[in-house]
Amino acid sequence: FTLENDFQRALEEQEFFLVYQPKVDINTGDIKSAEALIRWNHPTKGLISPADFIPLAEETGFIVPLGEWVLKEACRQAKEWQENGLLSYRVAVNVSAIQFQRTNFDEFVREVLEETNLEPEWLEIEITEGTFMEEDTFTAQAVTKLKDMGIYISLDDFGTGYSSMMYLKEFRLHALKIDRGFIEDVHLREERASIVQAIIQLAHGLQMDVVAEGVETLEELTYIKMLGIDHVQGYYVSKPLIANQFENLIKVPK
Numbered sequence: 001f002t003l004e005n006d007f008q009r010a011l012e013e014q015e016f017f018l019v020y021q022p023k024v025d026i027n028t029g030d031i032k033s034a035e036a037l038i039r040w041n042h043p044t045k046g047l048i049s050p051a052d053f054i055p056l057a058e059e060t061g062f063i064v065p066l067g068e069w070v071l072k073e074a075c076r077q078a079k080e081w082q083e084n085g086l087l088s089y090r091v092a093v094n095v096s097a098i099q100f101q102r103t104n105f106d107e108f109v110r111e112v113l114e115e116t117n118l119e120p121e122w123l124e125i126e127i128t129e130g131t132f133m134e135e136d137t138f139t140a141q142a143v144t145k146l147k148d149m150g151i152y153i154s155l156d157d158f159g160t161g162y163s164s165m166m167y168l169k170e171f172r173l174h175a176l177k178i179d180r181g182f183i184e185d186v187h188l189r190e191e192r193a194s195i196v197q198a199i200i201q202l203a204h205g206l207q208m209d210v211v212a213e214g215v216e217t218l219e220e221l222t223y224i225k226m227l228g229i230d231h232v233q234g235y236y237v238s239k240p241l242i243a244n245q246f247e248n249l250i251k252v253p254k
C-alpha cells in the first residue's frame with residue numbers, strides 16, 4: 001500500500017487536520033462535547049477518510065505519532081476556545097488500543113495537558129471495546145489513571161466489538177456511545193429498538209451517560225428521546241466541522 005510511505009511526510013507537511021462534531025444534550029440542545037475527527041488532505045489523492053488510513057496506521061505503528069499529534073492539536077484548540085470564552089464543553093479524542101499497548105499513554109496525556117495548560121475536565125477520551133480485549137494490566141492501569149486525573153472516558157462503537165460486561169463493572173467509565181448501526185431506522189426496527197433500550201438501561205444502572213451516534217433524522221431523534229438517550233451526535237444535529245465553522249455553531253443562540 002503506497003499510503004504507508006506517505007505517512008511521515010504528511011505529518012511533517014501538515015496535511016492532517018481535525019474536524020469537530022458536537023454531541024448535544026438531547027433535552028436542552030446544549031453542546032456537551034466536540035469530538036475531534038482526523039482528516040488527511042493528500043496532495044494527489046485528495047481528501048482521505050480515516051476509515052481508509054487509521055487501520056493501516058495501526059498496523060504500521062504510525063498511529064503512535066499520529067495519535068500524539070491529534071491529542072496535542074485537540075488540546076491546543078480546546079485551550080484556544082477557552083481563552084476566547086467559547087469553551088463550555090469537552091473536546092473528545094479517539095484513542096486506539098495500540099496507543100495504550102505501546103506507549104505510556106496516561107503519562108503522555110499528563111504532559112500534553114501541562115503543556116497546553118488545559119484542565120483535565122475539558123478533555124474526553126473515546127476508547128473502543130477492543131482496548132480491553134486482552135488481559136492487559138498495563139492498559140487497564142492507564143485507563144484508570146486517566147479517569148483518576150479527571151478525564152471523561154467514553155466507550156465508543158458500543159455493541160459492535162467484544163461487549164464483555166466485565167470491564168463495565170471494573171472501570172466505571174463515564175459514557176457509552178451506541179454505534180450508529182443500532183440507531184439507523186431504530187423507529188422502524190424492533191430488534192434495534194430492543195437493543196438500544198437494553199443498553200440505556202445498562203448504562204443508567206451504572207450511572208453512565210448514553211450517547212446515540214449517527215442520528216440522521218428527526219424520526220430517529222424523537223424515538224431515542226422517548227427511550228431515554230442522554231446525548232446525541234449525528235448529521236441531523238451537525239456534520240463534523242472545521243474549527244472556525246464549529247465556533248459559528250456554538251455562537252448561534254438556541
Ligand code: G
Nearest residue numbers: 036037038049050051054067070094095096
Ligand atoms: O470521521 P469518520 O467517521 O470518517 O471516522 C472514521 C473512523 O475513524 C471512525 O471509527 C473514527 O473513530 C476513526 N477516527 C477518526 N479520527 C480518529 C483519530 O484521531 N484517532 C483514531 N484512533 N481514530 C479516529
Ligand code: G
Nearest residue numbers: 037094156157214215216233234235236240
Ligand atoms: O467511530 P466513531 O464514532 O469515532 O466515528 C465517528 C464517524 O462517524 C465519523 O467519521 C463521522 O464522520 C461519522 N458520522 C458522524 N455522524 C454521522 C451520521 O449521522 N451518519 C453517518 N453515516 N456517519 C456519521
Ligand code: MN
Nearest residue numbers: 035094126156
Ligand atoms: Mn469516536
Ligand code: NA
Nearest residue numbers: 156157179213
Ligand atoms: Na463510533
